[in-house]
Amino acid sequence: MKIEQIIKTAFAVGALTLISPLLQAQEHSGHGTMNQEKVTEEKMDHKKMGHESELETEMLETSKPHLSGNSGSMDNDTNMGANVSDLRDPHAYSGGYTLTEGPYVQSGPRQLKLADEHVFKSFLANRFEYDSDSEISLYDVQAWVGTTYDRLVVKAEGDINKGTLKESQTDILWSHAISTFWDTQIGVRVDSAEEGESRQWLAVGVQGLAPYWFELDVAGYVDVDGRTALAVEVEYELMLTQRLILQPRAEITGYGKDDEFNGVGQGLSSSAFGVRLRYEFSRQFAPYVGVERTKMFGNTADFARSAGETSSETRYVAGLRFWF
Amino acid sequence: MSDSDMTNLMLPRRRFVKGLALGGVLATMPSVLRAGQLSPHTRLGSAPVLQGSEINLVVGQSPVNFTGVTRLATTINGSIPAPTIRLREGDDVTIRVTNRLSVPTSIHWHGIILPFQMDGVPGISFRGIAPGETFVYRFTLQQSGTYWYHSHSGFQEMTGMYGALIIEPREKEVIQSDQDYVVQLSDWTDEDPMRVFSKLKIQGDVYNFNQPTVIDFLRDASNGGIKDAMQKRRMWNQMRMNPTDLADLSASTLTYLMNGTTPAGNWTGLFKKGERIRLRFINAASNSFYDVRIPGLAMTVVQADGQNVEPVSVDEFRFGPGETYDVLVEPKDDAYTVFAQSMDRTGYARGTLATERGLSAEIPDLDPVEWLEMKDMMGSMSHGDDGAAMDHAAMGHSMPGMNHGGMAMDHSVHSTHQNPLAMPSQTVRHASTEFGPSVDMRVDMPRTSLDDPGVGLRNNGRRVLTLSDLRSRDGILDSGIPEREIELHLTGNMERYSWSFDGLEFGKSTPVHLKHRQRVRVILQNDTMMTHPMHLHGMWSDLENDKGEPLVRRHTIPVQPAQRIGFVTTPHDLGRWAWHCHLLFHMDAGMFREVVVS
Ligand SMILES: [Cu+2]
Numbered sequence: 001m002k003i004e005q006i007i008k009t010a011f012a013v014g015a016l017t018l019i020s021p022l023l024q025a026q027e028h029s030g031h032g033t034m035n036q037e038k039v040t041e042e043k044m045d046h047k048k049m050g051h052e053s054e055l056e057t058e059m060l061e062t063s064k065p066h067l068s069g070n071s072g073s074m075d076n077d078t079n080m081g082a083n084v085s086d087l088r089d090p091h092a093y094s095g096g097y098t099l100t101e102g103p104y105v106q107s108g109p110r111q112l113k114l115a116d117e118h119v120f121k122s123f124l125a126n127r128f129e130y131d132s133d134s135e136i137s138l139y140d141v142q143a144w145v146g147t148t149y150d151r152l153v154v155k156a157e158g159d160i161n162k163g164t165l166k167e168s169q170t171d172i173l174w175s176h177a178i179s180t181f182w183d184t185q186i187g188v189r190v191d192s193a194e195e196g197e198s199r200q201w202l203a204v205g206v207q208g209l210a211p212y213w214f215e216l217d218v219a220g221y222v223d224v225d226g227r228t229a230l231a232v233e234v235e236y237e238l239m240l241t242q243r244l245i246l247q248p249r250a251e252i253t254g255y256g257k258d259d260e261f262n263g264v265g266q267g268l269s270s271s272a273f274g275v276r277l278r279y280e281f282s283r284q285f286a287p288y289v290g291v292e293r294t295k296m297f298g299n300t301a302d303f304a305r306s307a308g309e310t311s312s313e314t315r316y317v318a319g320l321r322f323w324f
Numbered sequence: 325m326s327d328s329d330m331t332n333l334m335l336p337r338r339r340f341v342k343g344l345a346l347g348g349v350l351a352t353m354p355s356v357l358r359a360g361q362l363s364p365h366t367r368l369g370s371a372p373v374l375q376g377s378e379i380n381l382v383v384g385q386s387p388v389n390f391t392g393v394t395r396l397a398t399t400i401n402g403s404i405p406a407p408t409i410r411l412r413e414g415d416d417v418t419i420r421v422t423n424r425l426s427v428p429t430s431i432h433w434h435g436i437i438l439p440f441q442m443d444g445v446p447g448i449s450f451r452g453i454a455p456g457e458t459f460v461y462r463f464t465l466q467q468s469g470t471y472w473y474h475s476h477s478g479f480q481e482m483t484g485m486y487g488a489l490i491i492e493p494r495e496k497e498v499i500q501s502d503q504d505y506v507v508q509l510s511d512w513t514d515e516d517p518m519r520v521f522s523k524l525k526i527q528g529d530v531y532n533f534n535q536p537t538v539i540d541f542l543r544d545a546s547n548g549g550i551k552d553a554m555q556k557r558r559m560w561n562q563m564r565m566n567p568t569d570l571a572d573l574s575a576s577t578l579t580y581l582m583n584g585t586t587p588a589g590n591w592t593g594l595f596k597k598g599e600r601i602r603l604r605f606i607n608a609a610s611n612s613f614y615d616v617r618i619p620g621l622a623m624t625v626v627q628a629d630g631q632n633v634e635p636v637s638v639d640e641f642r643f644g645p646g647e648t649y650d651v652l653v654e655p656k657d658d659a660y661t662v663f664a665q666s667m668d669r670t671g672y673a674r675g676t677l678a679t680e681r682g683l684s685a686e687i688p689d690l691d692p693v694e695w696l697e698m699k700d701m702m703g704s705m706s707h708g709d710d711g712a713a714m715d716h717a718a719m720g721h722s723m724p725g726m727n728h729g730g731m732a733m734d735h736s737v738h739s740t741h742q743n744p745l746a747m748p749s750q751t752v753r754h755a756s757t758e759f760g761p762s763v764d765m766r767v768d769m770p771r772t773s774l775d776d777p778g779v780g781l782r783n784n785g786r787r788v789l790t791l792s793d794l795r796s797r798d799g800i801l802d803s804g805i806p807e808r809e810i811e812l813h814l815t816g817n818m819e820r821y822s823w824s825f826d827g828l829e830f831g832k833s834t835p836v837h838l839k840h841r842q843r844v845r846v847i848l849q850n851d852t853m854m855t856h857p858m859h860l861h862g863m864w865s866d867l868e869n870d871k872g873e874p875l876v877r878r879h880t881i882p883v884q885p886a887q888r889i890g891f892v893t894t895p896h897d898l899g900r901w902a903w904h905c906h907l908l909f910h911m912d913a914g915m916f917r918e919v920v921v922s
Pocket of ligand 1: 823855856857905906907910911915
């Protein structure tokens, strides 16, 4: 199957280009081994990836301490006059014992498992809305299951018109925490359209919280025919009161080359800027009203015009945000 | 949406805050009468009193109604709080605990020195008590004072499994009083605590309805200018942290209880004029720090964590889950309100001291919510002028990587003692595992003084108890300079709702090994914005000040944000012990370490 292939490619390519240097950084910090050369390498890798500067700073947090790290004094009981950059080995006090080995340990497998080893799950309908003019319903949901640092994430977005699914995009991703506020995500995306062709992509992205509380979701896509795409989504929540919340939202998409079947063209293809005002009856249940301006660019706009559609529109929407 | 979520939607918040006039355990008496001996003089709060050398406890489920909705609680002998157990120092005691639940249970004797097999932590000190099973706890009481006991399994403690444990001194009681009341504070949620935890995991600020808003910003801007208003928020915004993140949970789901009674229920302790009353305050809450005061009445603190202290007169004290304080009061009027507001100022537990039933005094307003200050995030840096502190703050998002370590250490270097362990080290050493996704903040210049009452209590015009006020009355028994020092950092990531020591949650951690009878200093540095009541099982913690002078013997030590605290301990009992934050959700999230004494 094509999808299986894509998954395989995804893990191979993704792991090499994006995840592995970061995982390496994690591992180093885990064992307290400081290797100046390696760290410098990692730093350069990050640079090569060419993320936005903020993101980059964020990711470098992981490797930063190693630069000041000093593997010389890891013994713990005499540390007078040592510098803050002396990182401690967190296992140095264990005397070599573990939770399952050593004196007085309960026999058998470890019984005490706390929430750090539990699986949690969540479903968020971020946008669940209706536009009466165009009679289009839109869903934008995100669900996850997993632990604190590793999760299976499903993101689904689509338009429904008169009971039929007009178009949809579904991402199925493995999400791994790489720093305090950021997760890398890797997996597949399936696009389907009523008119046009389905596309299966390999997806690699970053999702997290930027300084000043901007929620950011950036993802790059590539398919087996060499098509590429990029999607950037930014959201912000402005608390007018404890329950009345204004949420500006921006989304831009671009493609590497023309895809006439699906009416998308090379370069920046479309943008959406919206603002929604919701009232949280509870934190989990909030109806909203909003307005959104969508615009198509370049070849994408041309495709739309030649199909007799408008290349930009303003929509007034009413919807519901809820999670559990 | 689950049942309890719907309940939250429908119930007015007022019900959570004040509860119902009639609330508590329904239809409980039969099981109480069957188990154990029942004391006729139940002057110690509303729970039945059990005494004698043989005690029988039965764990089961009982229906309760605190807010107008009936829920099932996990109870001991069918009461909330569980029976008050009154024992005598030096006695051998046998306590049979029968589990009538469908899941395992346990009872931990909080603050009691005993063999580790009797400590009651499933998976560490024993296997737990299986459904249908009776476990026999046997130990000799080596101490006296006010203690308590609770389940150490899952969230059973939060759903009702906590009770007072009073141990009378073998010799004469040095604290003289005419009346003696247990005032046990707790918190109750109608939701399933596991569901509460999972909501925090999904959205850490889900219960915070005191968040900074646009309205607040406009108010600040019109008062002090836009620039100042922005400045005030800059560090928080850059660090993606919330200055009002004080309690994780709030009165939007919690009802605060005093002796198992809602504020509307008004627990009342009776007295005759001229009497001296001893109040044994126990914080048995799962998630709530309480600020306790009795308007119009000075309190003399005489005991902390069961240990007699030099009397100190205060208007107010803050204590966290796991801590106990005994105070003496001498009321002159007919009625006084015992007021315990939650640290996040969303609600309160309340009761009354009165000369006759039905009387009540004015209930004070909740204090305003105060933002955490710079020193709660940066430590000692904010002692300088504010401008300098703000410059550091400007580095905001890169703060976790900041490196001014060198400057903080200098005072310790002046030590002229031969033994470098005479004073606690002030050199900050972060664990290598603190530099990953599990940690959102690291403090490089912690504050070490103990005279700060904490956020919300600074400069409120009242005399508030601080750790620096406490002195053990009999001194510290195991004196001597420690032979070893270990340093651990309290860490967390509020956005992911993860809590840990040194950035390692329990599952990833290894035990801390202590040598039997070797005196050891433990440094706890709080690299988070929340106060953590740290409870070390099985041994005493002799709190020191920053000069290494022992102050007071505790079993639970609250460590404030950006604070670095030292205590010294001598492990007298072999075995495996638990060490954790007594905020139940922090513990369950992973702020939990095992200790091996061998
Ligand atoms: Cu804690």
